[in-house]
Amino acid sequence: MANQVSIKNRSAYFEYFIDATYLAGMALLGTEVKSLREGKASFNDSYCIIHQGEIWLKSLHISPYSHGTVNNHNPDRDRKLLLQKREIKKIQAKLKEKGYTLIPLRIFRNENQLFKIEIGLAKGKKLYDKRESIKKRDVERDLKKYVK
Secondary structure, three states, rough: OOOEEEEEEHHHHHHHEEEEEEEEOOOOOHHHHHHHHHHOOEEEOOOOEEEEOEEEEOEEEEEEOOOOOOOOOOOOEEEEEEOOOOHHHHHHHHHHOOOEEEEEEEEEEEEOOOOEEEEEEEEEOOOHHHHHHHHHHHHHHHHHHHHH
C-alpha cells in the first residue's frame, strides 16, 4: 500500500475539543475518488449537519479531477455520509446539547481501498484554551529537541 492517502483537518484539533469520533463512508462520484487519490481536498469551513435522519457533509472542497471531462464533479457539493441509524440517533441526541458541533477530522482509505471519513463530535475552544494548546505544543517541541 505505497499510495496510502490520508488528508487531515489540522485546524480542527486547535479550534475544538473532540469528545467522540465516528467512522463513516462517503457517497462519492468517480471523479471525486480519482481526485482524492491525488490528495486534493480541503477542509476549510467544512462541517456536518443532520437533515431528515441523514448526515450531510457541507463545503468540503474536492478539487476537480485534472483529466476529467465535461462530466467532472462540482467541487463544493454536499456529500452524504453513510452511518448506521443508531449512530445517527446517538449523534443527534448529543448535538442537541449546547455547544456541540459535528466536524470532519480526516479522510483516509481503509484496507479495502474505500474512502472513509472520520467525523468528530466537538465543542468549541475559548481563546485561553487555544493559548494553552500553543504553550503545550511549544513545550513538547522543546523537549523533543533536548532529548535528541
